[in-house]
Structures are given as C-alpha cells and as structure tokens.
Amino acid sequence: MSIVTTTPPRVLCHWFSAMVSAATLLCLAACGGNQDSESKSAFAAMPPQAAPAVADVQIVNGPRENYTISKISTGFVITDRINISDIVVAKNKKQLRFTDVTVNLEIGDLSVQVNPNQLRSIIDLYVAFFNRVPDADGLTYWLQQLKAGVSIEQIANSFYSAAVTYSAQTGYSASMTYPEFVKIIYKNVLGRSGNLAPTDPEVNYWASELTRGVSKGSMIQAMLNSARTFYNDANWGFVPALLDGKLEVAKYFAVAHGLTYISPEESILKTVMIAAAVTPTNTANAKAMVPVKDVMTNLAAAPNVENVAGICTPTAEKAWTRGYLDDVYLWYRDIAETPQNRQMSTAEYFDSLLVRSKDRFSFTMSQKDADDYFQSGLSFTYGYSLMREGTRLRVLYVEPGSPADLAGIKRGMTIASIDNTSLAQPANDTQYAGLYPNKAETHTFTIVELDGAVSRNVQMTAATIVKSPVLESKILTDQGRKIGYMVFNDHIRTAEQPLIDAINSFREARINDLVLDVRYNGGGYLYIADELAAMIGGYRTAGRIFETFKFNDKYPQKTIDSTSWFYAYDTNNQVLPWLNLWRVFVLTSSNTCSASESIINGLSPFLEVIVIGENTCGKPYGFYQTNNCNTAYFAIEFSGVNELGKGDYVNGFAPRCQVADDLDHLLGDPSEKRLNAALNYARTGNCPAPTGFSQQAMPPSQARERDPYPWRSIRLLR
Numbered sequence: 001m002s003i004v005t006t007t008p009p010r011v012l013c014h015w016f017s018a019m020v021s022a023a024t025l026l027c028l029a030a031c032g033g034n035q036d037s038e039s040k041s042a043f044a045a046m047p048p049q050a051a052p053a054v055a056d057v058q059i060v061n062g063p064r065e066n067y068t069i070s071k072i073s074t075g076f077v078i079t080d081r082i083n084i085s086d087i088v089v090a091k092n093k094k095q096l097r098f099t100d101v102t103v104n105l106e107i108g109d110l111s112v113q114v115n116p117n118q119l120r121s122i123i124d125l126y127v128a129f130f131n132r133v134p135d136a137d138g139l140t141y142w143l144q145q146l147k148a149g150v151s152i153e154q155i156a157n158s159f160y161s162a163a164v165t166y167s168a169q170t171g172y173s174a175s176m177t178y179p180e181f182v183k184i185i186y187k188n189v190l191g192r193s194g195n196l197a198p199t200d201p202e203v204n205y206w207a208s209e210l211t212r213g214v215s216k217g218s219m220i221q222a223m224l225n226s227a228r229t230f231y232n233d234a235n236w237g238f239v240p241a242l243l244d245g246k247l248e249v250a251k252y253f254a255v256a257h258g259l260t261y262i263s264p265e266e267s268i269l270k271t272v273m274i275a276a277a278v279t280p281t282n283t284a285n286a287k288a289m290v291p292v293k294d295v296m297t298n299l300a301a302a303p304n305v306e307n308v309a310g311i312c313t314p315t316a317e318k319a320w321t322r323g324y325l326d327d328v329y330l331w332y333r334d335i336a337e338t339p340q341n342r343q344m345s346t347a348e349y350f351d352s353l354l355v356r357s358k359d360r361f362s363f364t365m366s367q368k369d370a371d372d373y374f375q376s377g378l379s380f381t382y383g384y385s386l387m388r389e390g391t392r393l394r395v396l397y398v399e400p401g402s403p404a405d406l407a408g409i410k411r412g413m414t415i416a417s418i419d420n421t422s423l424a425q426p427a428n429d430t431q432y433a434g435l436y437p438n439k440a441e442t443h444t445f446t447i448v449e450l451d452g453a454v455s456r457n458v459q460m461t462a463a464t465i466v467k468s469p470v471l472e473s474k475i476l477t478d479q480g481r482k483i484g485y486m487v488f489n490d491h492i493r494t495a496e497q498p499l500i501d502a503i504n505s506f507r508e509a510r511i512n513d514l515v516l517d518v519r520y521n522g523g524g525y526l527y528i529a530d531e532l533a534a535m536i537g538g539y540r541t542a543g544r545i546f547e548t549f550k551f552n553d554k555y556p557q558k559t560i561d562s563t564s565w566f567y568a569y570d571t572n573n574q575v576l577p578w579l580n581l582w583r584v585f586v587l588t589s590s591n592t593c594s595a596s597e598s599i600i601n602g603l604s605p606f607l608e609v610i611v612i613g614e615n616t617c618g619k620p621y622g623f624y625q626t627n628n629c630n631t632a633y634f635a636i637e638f639s640g641v642n643e644l645g646k647g648d649y650v651n652g653f654a655p656r657c658q659v660a661d662d663l664d665h666l667l668g669d670p671s672e673k674r675l676n677a678a679l680n681y682a683r684t685g686n687c688p689a690p691t692g693f694s695q696q697a698m699p700p701s702q703a704r705e706r707d708p709y710p711w712r713s714i715r716l717l718r
Contacts, residue, residue, distance in 0.1 A: 052094040056092075058078070058093045058097070060096055062099060064103070064291050066081050067081060070323075071301070076096070076105060081294070100262060102260045107143070108258065110144070124224050124247070125156055127189065129159045129220075131276070132271040132272040132274070133250040136254040153221065156215075178210040178211060182198070182206045182207050183203060185206075186202075192239070206223065237280075242278065245282070249274060256297060257299065259290065259291070317346040321349055321633070324633060331552075350633065365631070366632065367631055368630070379467060380438055380439070380464050381463075382404045383403055383404040383405055384398050387663075392448075394415075395414075398410060398411065399467060407459075407460055409458070410450070411663065411667060413450055414452075416446040418431050418446075419431075419434060445459075450664065468489075470486060470501075471488075471489050472485070473498075473502035475511060481512045484514045485514075487668065488517065492525065496531065500570060500576065503536075503579060504577050506579060513584075516586050517587040518587065519591065520591050522592075522593045522594060522596070523593045523597075523619070525595065526595050530598075532599060533602050533603050534576055536579050536603065537607055538580030539580055540581075542568065542578075543565065543566070544565065547564045547601070548563045548643075550639050550640070550641065582607060582608065583609070588612070590616070591617065592616040593617040600653050601620070612655055612678050616649075618649055620640055622638050623636060656681075657688065658687075
C-alpha cells in the first residue's frame with residue numbers, strides 16, 4: 001500500500017466535490033489559493049504539508065473499526081478486535097495507516113498544547129466556511145500554525161480565501177455582496193435558513209461592520225462568539241447547542257480518534273455528512289458514522305487511567321489496568337502486550353502484562369481482604385501457618401486464640417490428613433480448599449504430636465481472626481547476659497504498638513543483644529519497618545536515611561522527594577523508645593521478604609546486622625495499594641536503597657550462619673537451632689556447622705506446598 005507523499009492543509013481541500021482531482025488538491029500551497037488583500041500573509045509562501053516519512057508510518061492491514069487503539073507512554077497498542085491475538089505496538093510513529101483511514105498520532109498531544117478556546121475557534125472555522133468537521137491532518141496543520149504565531153484572524157481570512165477560490169463548491173465568491181456573504185454565514189454558522197433565515201436588520205448590522213473595514217475572518221469570529229451567548233434563549237438556544245454539537249463531534253473525529261480518510265474525495269463527502277447529522281439535541285447519529293468501534297479511545301487523554309477509573313465493566317477495567325501499569329510500573333517499558341479483548345479476567349490480564357523475568361511479586365486481590373489484613377490484621381483462617389517438610393505438612397506457628405490454638409495445635413505438629421484423606425503428598429485442590437477456606441466451614445484433621453508417636457482427630461471451623469504481628473517477646477538470660485527475643489511476623493498497622501511495647505520492655509531490662517526473628521515475615525508497611533529499625537539503632541541512626549525509593553523515569557521528582565529518614569516519632573506523635581544497640585541478630589528464611597529485608601538493608605550502614613538462617617527472598621521493591629472496582633492492585637512501583645545507595649539484593653541476603661528451620665522446638669526455646677545459633681554467636685563469635693534442607697533436591701512427591709498467602713510478601717508505602 002503506497003503512502004500519499006504530499007498532503008496540503010485541508011481547509012477547503014476536503015470540501016469540494018469528488019469530481020475535483022487529487023492532482024488539483026496537491027497543487028495548493030496552503031488551501032488558500034490566490035489570496036485577496038485581506039489575507040496576504042506568510043501563508044502565500046507556505047509549502048504543502050508533507051506526508052510522514054515511511055519510517056514514521058505504521059501500516060495496519062485492515063479497516064480502522066476492526067481494531068482498538070490504546071495510548072501508552074511509550075507509544076500506542078493496536079489490537080485486532082476480530083482475530084484478538086494480533087497486536088502491534090507503535091513506538092516513535094506519527095501515523096497509523098489503515099485501509100480506510102489514517103490515524104494522526106501527533107494531534108492528541110498537539111491539541112492540549114494550545115488554548116481550548118483556540119482549538120474551538122479553528123474547528124468553528126471549518127463549520128463556518130465549509131459546514132464540515134475537520135480531518136486530523138488538516139487540523140494538525142492549523143494548530144501548528146497557531147503555535148508558530150499565526151493569529152486566529154489570519155487563519156480565518158485564509159479560510160475565506162480558500163472558500164472564494166472554489167466558489168462553485170462553497171457558494172462564496174469574490175463578487176458577492178456583503179449581505180450575501182452574511183446570509184451564507186448565518187446558514188453555515190448559525191443553522192439559520194428558510195423560515196429561520198436572518199431578518200434584514202440582522203443582515204444589515206453585520207454588513208455594515210464589513211463596510212466599515214472589519215475583515216470577514218474577524219466578523220465570523222464575532223458572530224460565533226455572539227451565537228454562544230444565546231444558551232438560555234427560548235428562541236435561539238438551539239444555535240449554540242448546534243455549534244457545540246458540531247464541536248463535540250469534530251473533536252471526537254479529528255482529535256480523540258485522529259482520523260483522516262485515505263481518499264481526499266471521501267474525506268470531503270463524509271466529513272460533510274458527519275457534520276450534517278448533528279442536531280441541536282443529538283450527536284449520537286453523527287458519531288455513529290465515524291468508522292471506529294473502540295469508543296473509549298482518546299488520543300488527547302493521558303494513558304487510560306483516570307478517564308476509565310471506577311467504570312466497572314470488563315473492557316473499562318482492562319483499559320484502566322493497562323494505563324495503570326503504563327503509568328507507575330517500574331518496568332513499564334518492557335511490558336509484552338496482551339489483547340484486552342481476549343477472554344480472561346482482569347486479574348489474569350494484569351498478570352499477563354507483568355515482566356516476569358524481573359517481577360515475582362506484583363499481584364491483585366480483593367480490596368476488602370487487603371484492607372482488612374493490612375489495616376486491621378483480619379484474615380479468614382484456622383490460625384495456623386504450615387510448611388511441607390518431605391511427606392509431612394508441619395505447623396510453623398499458631399495465632400493465639402485461633403481455632404488451631406483452641407484445638408491444642410502447636411508448632412512442629414503434623415497435619416496428617418484432612419477429612420480422612422492423606423496429606424503425605426502436596427494437597428490437591430479439594431484438600432487445599434479445606435486447609436485454607438475462605439468462609440466458615442468445618443473440617444476434620446488428623447494431628448500427629450511433636451514426638452510422632454501419638455495422633456488425634458480434631459474438628460475446626462474457620463473463622464475471622466485478628467493477627468498477632470508480634471507473636472512473642474521475651475527476655476532470655478545467657479551466661480549473665482540479657483538477650484531480647486522477638487518474633488515479628490507482619491508489618492501491618494496493628495503492629496506499631498506491640499513493637500513499641502516490646503522495645504520498651506527490652507529497654508527497661510537493659511538488654512545486651514537483640515534477636516529479631518522475622519523468618520516468617522513477608523513484609524508490609526515500610527513505615528513500620530522504619531519505626532522498628534529506628535528503635536533498634538537509636539542515636540546511631542537518628543537523623544540518617546533509612547531508605548530512598550527509586551521510581552520509573554516518568555517520576556524523577558518523586559524519586560528526589562522520596563527519601564525516608566529514620567523516624568523519631570510514631571504515628572501518634574509520641575517519641576519512639578531507643579535501644580541504642582551496636583548490633584542486631586536477625587533470624588531469616590526464604591519467607592523473609594520486602595519490608596523485613598528493608599530493616600536489614602536500612603540498618604546495615606550503622607549497625608552490625610548478623611543474619612542467621614536461610615537466604616531471604618530478595619525483594620528490594622515496593623508498591624502503593626491502588627484500588628479500582630473493588631480490586632486492590634499491587635504493581636511494583638519502586639526499588640529501595642539504603643543511605644549508602646545499596647539495594648540490589650534481588651538474590652536475597654545470604655546468612656552469616658546457615659541454619660535450617662527447627663520445627664522440633666517451639667519458637668523462643670533456646671534450644672531451637674536458629675535462636676541457639678544466635679545465642680552461641682553472641683557468646684563466641686562463631687557459627688555452628690551449616691545445616692539446611694534443599695527444596696530443589698526433594699523428589700516430586702515432596703514438592704513445596706502452594707503458598708496460600710503470596711500477597712503477604714510485600715513492601716507498602718501506604
């Protein structure tokens with residue numbers, strides 16, 4: 001398919017009849033022809049508007065209505081509505097060329113760079129002189145002239161000159177009297193002809209203005225402005241309504257969709273027909289004539305976020321999702337497109353866009369569940385946390401007061417079966433639903449005691465429980481030294497006061513060392529991590545940087561402004577207690593993620609941080625919770641670095657002492673291997689012999705259990 005090499009500015013060029021040849025079209029320098037004394041200006045020397053270079057044009061093999069266009073910051077996504085799977089990402093292009101129309105990709109940005117009244121004025125000129133809606137290429141030309149300093153009056157006079165040049169098609173002529181000119185303007189601009197034709201006094205008023213030297217372009221502008229003062233007039237209110245209707249349709253055709261018909265003759269006829277379909281009370285019929293089906297496209301709008309937010313239909317939610325990721329996602333440039341009209345849920349569509357080579361963490365969930373958990377610590381559960389260890393599904397810990405706690409289930413015990421079906425293999429879908437229900441239901445469990453010799457059956461009914469973010473806090477004595485020990489499991493809002501209480505008790509006891517157990521802490525709010533780190537470091541970290549957040553390149557100022565200092569006060573403006581420690585022991589596992597890793601990274605420049613256990617999960621990234629249509633979206637928006645600029649721990653923090661989890665002892669028991677290793681290191685400075693259990697070496701029958709709460713591995717700014 002060839003591309004037109006020269007395209008003159010289309011004022012009259014798309015008005016005159018289809019009998020005018022394309023060759024004649026291309027001979028005009030500026031659709032002004034031979035200009036009269038009123039319009040002599042730089043227009044006379046203006047070259048024809050050149051077509052985009054071949055490299056600037058994206059060819060699309062089909063009519064425009066078969067495709068959807070989504071604006072993203074890196075370009076435009078074109079999706080085949082018919083075949084669904086066909087996608088083109090147009091980057092650094094100026095035009096899309098379909099088989100029936102072209103789409104001007106520059107007009108959207110250009111239209112918002114001029115004053116809205118100026119944009120309206122140029123569109124009004126198309127209506128006034130030619131009673132048609134503009135095409136995008138012609139409108140682009142005149143907007144560029146406007147930006148270059150050409151006045152609206154000069155443009156109006158140029159329109160008039162073009163109309164006179166083709167008098168047979170427009171009805172304008174150089175020999176027409178002033179009253180004749182005024183009557184044509186009344187017809188085109190104000191829709192007044194026949195029994196609504198202007199009265200003699202009305203015609204004479206404007207004719208006298210021309211007689212005293214007012215240019216025809218200026219007069220038309222004055223008539224347009226006057227017409228728009230009649231909005232509430234019982235007799236003439238239809239006039240501004242008609243003008244506004246044509247303006248609305250013109251913007252829809254030329255600006256929102258950026259359309260120009262391939263054939264100049266077709267553009268002439270169809271843009272006239274579209275304008276003629278507008279009435280003072282209806283624009284729908286005219287819009288229906290525009291050759292598009294994706295009515296939500298708007299080339300002048302920002303990528304699809306705000307314009308579709310809160311519209312809870314599958315199409316709108318997917319459009320919002322794509323725009324949301326394009327706006328804030330850390331790796332927005334690397335997104336591989338998925339057709340928005342493919343048969344999948346919005347959550348599945350979100351997942352399909354993620355850059356999985358870099359992103360293991362972005363997710364969606366119910367807004368209610370997210371708010372309940374992160375704001376109040378509420379979750380629907382039996383109150384246990386489980387881990388598969390070979391053929392055994394073992395209990396990591398139990399929430400106080402939960403159904404599991406009331407059933408006497410403790411750390412290290414094995415859940416051997418559910419409803420008389422063995423759990424020696426990873427749970428199937430039915431078992432999994434029973435182990436992690438989302439509603440109140442009762443199941444029977446076979447529990448094997450810690451010694452492995454005794455088993456018993458218990459019935460439990462799942463319930464909504466409140467998480468205990470600080471599961472345990474105690475002071476241990478080891479050879480006369482006081483060691484503070486704290487199991488901290490969740491960075492949620494309700495963690496703040498229990499953490500402060502624990503630190504106060506350690507401070508009053510004048511502990512020598514602190515063992516912070518975050519082996520099961522997947523993260524959460526960063527301000528909680530900051531507060532805890534500040535309380536541990538005390539004066540050593542006061543006034544220093546805890547973490548700086550780096551956003552994508554659209555938000556350089558946000559990166560500059562995002563430094564988080566070690567806090568001195570809690571959210572109630574109360575002074576945080578300080579431990580002033582010079583070192584801290586941190587017990588970790590592969591479940592130690594995100595905000596928990598921020599504590600390690602943030603404290604490292606100021607304290608000796610001794611990691612004991614397993615490699616952490618490696619998540620130096622974070623989110624804001626962003627809600628739309630009752631879904632909470634968590635797309636990675638930033639990475640974090642400490643005061644030294646270090647934060648690239650995508651492979652996690654390696655432990656100084658590698659020690660496997662010990663489910664044969666309760667948390668806080670000095671004999672538990674990780675805690676014991678910390679106590680031993682505090683005394684001797686030495687690690688025990690490395691221990692560990694390779695999940696990769698496990699046979700298929702002992703594969704890792706599915707994580708029921710992957711969304712807890714999170715780093716939230718709010």
